Amino acid sequence: MNKTHPExxxxxxxxxxxxxxxxxxPIYQNSAFTADSPYFYTRKSNPNNxxxxxxxxxxxxARHVISTTTGMSAIMLVLQQLHPGDHLVINQYIYGCxxxxxxxxxxxxxxxxxxxxxxxxxxxxxxxxxxxMVIFETPTNPFLKTIPIKEVSDIARGKSPGAxxxxxxxxxxxxxxxxxDCGADISLASATKYISxxxxxxxxxxxxxxxxxxxxxxxxRFYSGAILDPNSAWLLxxxxxxxxxxxxxxxxxxxxxYHFLKTRDEIKIIYYPEKSTQQLRDYGGIxxxxxxxxxxxxxAQFIQSLTLFDTxxxxxxxxxxxxxxxxxxxxxxxxxxxxxxxxxxxxxRLCFGxxxxxxxxxxxxTAFLSLSALETHE
Numbered sequence: 001m002n003k004t005h006p007e008x009x010x011x012x013x014x015x016x017x018x019x020x021x022x023x024x025x026p027i028y029q030n031s032a033f034t035a036d037s038p039y040f041y042t043r044k045s046n047p048n049n050x051x052x053x054x055x056x057x058x059x060x061x062a063r064h065v066i067s068t069t070t071g072m073s074a075i076m077l078v079l080q081q082l083h084p085g086d087h088l089v090i091n092q093y094i095y096g097c098x099x100x101x102x103x104x105x106x107x108x109x110x111x112x113x114x115x116x117x118x119x120x121x122x123x124x125x126x127x128x129x130x131x132x133m134v135i136f137e138t139p140t141n142p143f144l145k146t147i148p149i150k151e152v153s154d155i156a157r158g159k160s161p162g163a164x165x166x167x168x169x170x171x172x173x174x175x176x177x178x179x180x181d182c183g184a185d186i187s188l189a190s191a192t193k194y195i196s197x198x199x200x201x202x203x204x205x206x207x208x209x210x211x212x213x214x215x216x217x218x219x220x221r222f223y224s225g226a227i228l229d230p231n232s233a234w235l236l237x238x239x240x241x242x243x244x245x246x247x248x249x250x251x252x253x254x255x256x257x258y259h260f261l262k263t264r265d266e267i268k269i270i271y272y273p274e275k276s277t278q279q280l281r282d283y284g285g286i287x288x289x290x291x292x293x294x295x296x297x298x299x300a301q302f303i304q305s306l307t308l309f310d311t312x313x314x315x316x317x318x319x320x321x322x323x324x325x326x327x328x329x330x331x332x333x334x335x336x337x338x339x340x341x342x343x344x345x346x347x348x349r350l351c352f353g354x355x356x357x358x359x360x361x362x363x364x365x366t367a368f369l370s371l372s373a374l375e376t377h378e
Contacts, residue, residue: 025051027234044222048233053205055240056195059174060187062207064214066221067228067236071170071190072097074204075135076105077220078166078186081213082133084110089127089156091118091136093143093341096330098168102135118152119145127152129159137168138177139273139280142288142325142343146274153183164213170194171316175247176282180209191228191236193316194285197246201235203228246318249354251284256357257350257364261289266368268292268346285316287350288325296346298371299324305367308355315351320360323349 020026028047033039039046053065068074075098082088090102092115106113111132117123118136127134134156138147149167156163167179170189179187189195191203205228208214221227228236261270271288273280291298302322303311309322313329323329326345330338338344352360 025234025237028230030230042230043225043227046227046230046233048230048237049228052228052233052237052240055237056174056205056207059240060169060180060207061174061178062180062187063209063211064207066206066208066214066217067191067233068204068206068221068226069228069232070202071168071188071192071204072101073226074188074190074206075101075168077206077217077224077226078133078135078164078188079105080220080224081164081216082109082111085112086132087112087114087128087130089114089116089131089134091140091147092116092123093119093140093145094137095141095168096325096332098135098137099330099337100332118147124148124152124155127156127159131156131160131163133164133166135166135168137171139171139283141171141329142271142341142347142349144171144271144273144286144288146276146280149179149182149184149279169207171286172280172283173243173247174207175244177280180207182279185210185213194247194250195236195243196239197243197317198239199314199317199319201232201239203232203236246354247284249284250352251282253352253354253357253360254284254287257352257360258287260361260364261287264368266292266295266298266371285352287352289348289350290344291346291348295371296344299345299348301371302348302367305370306363307366308360308363309350315349317351318354320353320355321351323351325349 031042049067053067057065068077088102088106088111102113114128116126134152136147139145153165156165164186165184166186167184168189169177169179169187170193173194185208187207189205191205206217258270258272261267268290273283275283306322309320311322313323314321325343325347326338330343
């Protein structure tokens, strides 16, 4: 028998994985597995995804978690469970890109779209009798309004027993809110935000308990190629190790900054969500405020005076950020749509990072004082 050439031997050389015993799961940065592997092909599944999904399932109190490339792709997979002629209901207050996706998808697929204010009893009663799916965030983006998940679920299923209730749990996080326990069929989120917490990786996920629906979503993910890549899954799994610690700090900082902002005359109103033992157990990370009448056009001057708050649409990370929803998170909406949602140029979003809260207070105080100085100069 001829001896195998060295280049062939080198090509097939492998270590014995069974002997490695790592204390942290390594990155399975490969697309293919042997025929006897349960993973088959990374577009279907990968060990890093399975571990990340398993950890999230414990936090979401879910039987199934399906990881996706982004939060928007998680929403898209759910939308693809609808059919032409179905009726989708969304909340009036919702992330701008989600709003536009719902408009575009329903129009393209021949699905009826209804927009109601689910934060109000009258809006919840306006859920149509033929509703197929209800999608909403709670707390809402913007304004941090609370939507009672169980009440929405009871009303929608009372009118249409097969209706799917879908909650975007990105801002509440599974540490503080478990939509499946409150009557939702699906809890989804952008893992890019608090789950990652470092603004260095993108991802999304869908949590649910229904086996049949989970299989349908997995098939949609497989054929659309929307699975999270192994490196991102590994990074997000690593971030979960510090997730509770980071959120605890976000909560404490948010409470401190909320009390500080209430003392400022430059602010007309502060938006903070309603907490309860039944749904949103705690909250931290993001606040909205509106400038008072005399400072309603002061956003540009305000951010110029800040040194610890980065500008942009990012959020939920280790460093603080400031943004204007009008030109940021809801920029994809036309002016009339933003105005109808109650968004004006005087609305400001503050996302608190892990800096010392006293430093953030001092930075904000300097920025507010600069507005008064400008007014005096004028």
